[in-house]
Amino acid sequence: MVLHPLLGVDEVSAVESHLGRVGEVFRVFREQDSGCVSYGVRLLDGAQWFVKEAVTGRARRSLERGWAFHRAVRHAAIVPQVHRIAVQRGGWAVVMPWREGEVLYHATTGGHRDRTGPASPMARFRALPTARVLGAFDRVLDAHLAVEAAGHVAVDFYDGALLYDFTADVMHLVDLDEYRPGPFLVEDERLPGSRRFMAPEEFTRGALIDTRTTVFTLGRAARLLLDAADEERAWRGTPQQLAVVERATFPNPDDRYRTVHDFAAAWRGVANPPGAAGR
Known part of the structure; x- marks a missing residue:
């Protein structure tokens, strides 16, 4: 077996200095509110990788969960965790292939970045032709x-x-480090996540989390991505698509689509309006 160039030692005491010895660290993301520090690394052969190191106990537990998730789930849209670097103080740093692009929203320890400013990634994404937004969401849906x-x-x-x-x-x-096998029960006061995307049951200790919860999250994603603004008063899809979203996001899980498959079938069964590509 050929050892990956980033994994040239059994353990490293300082991830950033190790990466600097095996390649060029061309990006550093230090102020992430996830409790991780991440690096963009370019190796001598030109290959680019993204390395994420947990620096808090909560982040270490999350990376362990994420490693298990990536062993179970593979999809072209999901950036995989392909290697791990052992860190001497405990835990791991994970290695992923570098992907070009911008996260649509970046939460940092210094505060959350604006979603609505015209230069923000989210505002620019929402300004794209509707057909491109729909295509991007369809890839999200397919991954789920x-x-x-x-x-x-x-x-x-x-x-x-x-x-x-x-x-x-x-x-x-x-x-996607907090994704986990389901169904399961909420053990704490609430699950981690953004209130804008979370289902009511995620805030209830002892509540059941299952595929209907994922349906709610995807419905919220569609609602927020296909709106022209954060106030959710400028829906760019069709009334039929909005009706699918509304059913997906009912407060009571029993009223939603039962599975992601059912939600996807309903969403994809709704015809796009004529001329959507030009919007």
Whole structure:
């Protein structure tokens, strides 16, 4: 077996200095509110990688969960965790292929970035022709069909998990470390995540989390991505699409689509309006 160039030692005491010895660290993301520090690394052969190191106990537990998730779920839209670097103080740093693009929303320790400013990634994404937004969401939906098929459910999915390449018109999914096998019961006061995307049951200790929770999250994603503004008063899809979203996001899980597959079938069964590509 050929050892990956980033994994040239059994353990490293300082991830950044190790990466600097085996390649060029061309980007550093230090102020992430996830409790991780991440690096863009270019090796001598030109290959580019993204390395994420957990620096808090909560982040270490999340990366362990994420490693298990990536062993169970594979999809072209989901950026995989392909290697791990052992860190001497405990835990791991994970290695992923570098993907070009911008996260649609970036939460940092210094505060949340604006979603609405015209230069923000989210505002620029929402200004794209409707057909491009629909195509990007369809890739998100298709990835979650793979998540469901593997027996997993979405946890802590939000617009910060969406990495969009504006040049190539490709959506990638990143930072799915809290995804887990389902169904399961909420053990704490609430699950991690953004209130904008979370279902009511995610805030209730002892509540059941299953595929209907993932359906709610995806419905919220469609609602927020296809709106022209944060106030959710400028829906760019059709009334029929909005009706699908509204059923997906009913407060009572029993009133929603039962599975992601059912939601996808309903969403894809709604015809797009004539001329949508030009909007």
